Amino acid sequence: MNFDCKPLANYPLRERNTLGFDVVAQWALPIPQAEQIPVAIRWAKNAGLPHRVLGGGSNVVLPAQLPGLTLLMDIDFIEVLENLAAKTRLRVGAGTNWHAFVRWTLDHSFLGLENLALIPGTVGAAPIQNIGAYGVEVKEYIDTVEAYDCQTNQWVTLSRTDCRFSYRHSVFKDEPNRFVITAVIFDLPKVWQPRISYADLTNYFANRAVDAITAPAIFDAVYAIRTQKLPDPKVIGNVGSFFQNPVISNQQLQSLKGQFPRIVSYPESATHSKLAAGWLIDQCGFKAMQMGNVGVHDKQALVLTHRGGGNAGELLGLAGQIQKKVKETFGVELTVEPMIYSEQ
Ligand SMILES: Cc1cc2nc3c(=O)[nH]c(=O)nc-3n(C[C@H](O)[C@H](O)[C@H](O)COP(=O)(O)OP(=O)(O)OC[C@H]3O[C@@H](n4cnc5c(N)ncnc54)[C@H](O)[C@@H]3O)c2cc1C
Numbered sequence: 648m649n650f651d652c653k654p655l656a657n658y659p660l661r662e663r664n665t666l667g668f669d670v671v672a673q674w675a676l677p678i679p680q681a682e683q684i685p686v687a688i689r690w691a692k693n694a695g696l697p698h699r700v701l702g703g704g705s706n707v708v709l710p711a712q713l714p715g716l717t718l719l720m721d722i723d724f725i726e727v728l729e730n731l732a733a734k735t736r737l738r739v740g741a742g743t744n745w746h747a748f749v750r751w752t753l754d755h756s757f758l759g760l761e762n763l764a765l766i767p768g769t770v771g772a773a774p775i776q777n778i779g780a781y782g783v784e785v786k787e788y789i790d791t792v793e794a795y796d797c798q799t800n801q802w803v804t805l806s807r808t809d810c811r812f813s814y815r816h817s818v819f820k821d822e823p824n825r826f827v828i829t830a831v832i833f834d835l836p837k838v839w840q841p842r843i844s845y846a847d848l849t850n851y852f853a854n855r856a857v858d859a860i861t862a863p864a865i866f867d868a869v870y871a872i873r874t875q876k877l878p879d880p881k882v883i884g885n886v887g888s889f890f891q892n893p894v895i896s897n898q899q900l901q902s903l904k905g906q907f908p909r910i911v912s913y914p915e916s917a918t919h920s921k922l923a924a925g926w927l928i929d930q931c932g933f934k935a936m937q938m939g940n941v942g943v944h945d946k947q948a949l950v951l952t953h954r955g956g957g958n959a960g961e962l963l964g965l966a967g968q969i970q971k972k973v974k975e976t977f978g979v980e981l982t983v984e985p986m987i988y989s990e991q
Contacts, residue, residue, distance in 0.1 A: 652676070652683070652690040654716055663719065664704035665767060666953045666962070667884035672717040678742070679721040681829040684795045688827070691716040698797070699824050699988070702742065702769030706776065706886055708959045710990040720771050722829055725751055736790065737833045741771025745778075749866070758839040758862040759788055762848075764869045767880060767887070771828040775819045776984070777812045781869055782845040786812035790834045794826040814921075815891050815984060823986070841865060847872050876947050884953035885944065889966060890924045890981040903977060924973075924981055925949035931972040938965050963987070 658675030661667060674696070676687050691698040697715035701707070722740035725748060729736040735757045739748055745768050749760045762783040772778075773785045774792050789812075792805045803826070811818040819826055841860045843852050851868045852860055878885050892913075895903075900920045903910050907930070911923035928934065928948040935945035940957030942965070944950035951962060970981045 652686045654687070654690065658717070660701070660704065660709060660713065660717070663701060664707060664709050665880035665884060666704075666708065666886055667880070667955065668709055668711070668953065668958055670709040670711060670713055672713045674716045675719055676716060677719045677721050679723070681722060681793075681795070684718070684827050684829065685800065687716065687718060688795070688797050688800070697824070700771070700827050702772040703744070703767055705767035705880065706772065706985045708886070708962060708985050708987045710959050710988060712990050713988060714990060718827065720769055720827075722771070728832070731837075733837055735835045735837070737835065738793075739770045739831050739833065741769060741828045741830055743770040744768075745770055745773060752835065753863055753866055757835045759835045760785075760833075761862045761866040762842055762845075762869055764866045765873045770831050774810055774812070774817055774828065774831060776815045777810075777817050779815065781848055781872075782842050784812070784814075786810070786817075788833050788835060790832040792826075792828055793830040793832070794828045796826055798822075798825050814894065814915075820986075878944055878946075878950060878952060883944075884955075885950050886985045888924070888949045888984050889951040890928070890949060890969075891984050892921045892924045893927075893979050893981060894919050894921050895979060896920075899978075903979075907977070922977075922979060927973050927977055927979065927981070928969055931969070931976055933969055933972070938968075941965050943969075959987070 654674035654676040656674055658672040660670040660672055664670055678684060688698060700718045700720055702720045721742040723742045724740040725743060726738040728738050746765050748770055749764050752760050762781040763778060763785060766778050766780060774789060778785045789807055792810055794803055794805060796803045839862060843849055843860060848868055851872060894915050897918055897920055900912055911926040912920045915921045925948045933943045934948040936943045939961050940953060941962045942952050944952050951965060953962060966983060973979060973981050
């Protein structure tokens with residue numbers, strides 16, 4: 648099938664970035680069908696313009712003028728490929744809303760994704776930073792990723808190994824804009840175990856009978872905990888955690904513990920530990936701080952907020968101050984989690 652490629656000029660993206668910044672894309676093209684992608688990429692290449700993909704805009708910091716072609720990922724479907732005794736295999740369109748998909752799985756008694764409830768954004772973005780929450784990472788359930796490779800101009804299927812998943816990272820972050828993900832194939836095993844070792848969930852279920860800990864109960868718990876702690880982007884602009892939790896050697900952790908006995912950490916491997924970045928930021932006095940139109944959330948210092956009238960420059964200025972102070976105080980580098988786009 649041939650597709651006409653008619654991108655829309657000066658397309659407003661305020662409703663399509665959860666920080667709520669006023670952003671205008673030079674060109675934008677809604678993509679409800681995968682077959683449009685090669686045509687759109689060719690159009691951008693012929694025009695000498697850069698391209699990028701936007702899902703729900705919940706993990707990006709966008710400039711006021713976004714150059715080139717922005718593909719608005721709208722491919723929306725859920726397909727049951729196999730429903731076997733051992734597992735269910737699902738193929739899901741990249742533009743499908745993540746939370747709606749998680750709810751759909753539970754409605755159909757396909758269990759496993761409940762800890763990842765209420766993460767904003769799309770299914771196609773889930774592999775990009777290997778989304779994770781409450782002790783679970785999406786990589787555990789991804790079988791393959793279908794994508795268009797804009798470098799080789801070919802359709803590709805990437806295995807879990809090809810995706811090179813790690814904490815909030817994947818090949819898609821190493822090679823930004825190379826792959827346009829069109830669908831993700833998930834394997835959900837039929838044998839199910841509750842995953843509630845994360846402190847918030849352990850506390851939530853502390854007084855519940857073991858057989859009350861079902862997947863829908865975990866979904867409800869995660870929903871309740873997240874709504875209490877995190878600002879709703881429809882009310883206060885934000886992209887969730889602005890920084891990754893830093894991973895440091897156990898040796899560095901021991902020396903920090905000497906100075907800061909209450910430092911919050913979690914084992915990451917036999918040799919490394921993860922620090923709670925929110926705790927570090929809180930200790931540096933940034934929690935609830937407001938700086939012009941941007942600030943630090945009062946319930947979770949890891950979340951930077953925008954209440955209107957601000958822009959990427961202001962937000963990145965605040966982020967830079969936080970990084971500097973944390974480095975001076977703890978000797979630890981904070982890595983920014985969302986993708987930052989510039990006007991170039
Ligand atoms: C309140 C709040 C809470 C959050 N909580 C969590 C959390 O608990 N855990 C977590 O991991 N994240 C969390 N996030 C971050 C965010 O929701 C996730 O990273 C989500 O997967 C981003 O999806 P999106 O569709 O909005 O991606 P976008 O923001 O649109 O895009 C993010 C990046 O992925 C790329 N991309 C998106 N779709 C595609 C595609 N189809 N093909 C190729 N590249 C693509 C974009 O180019 C961009 O670089 C939170 C955000 C908010 C606002």
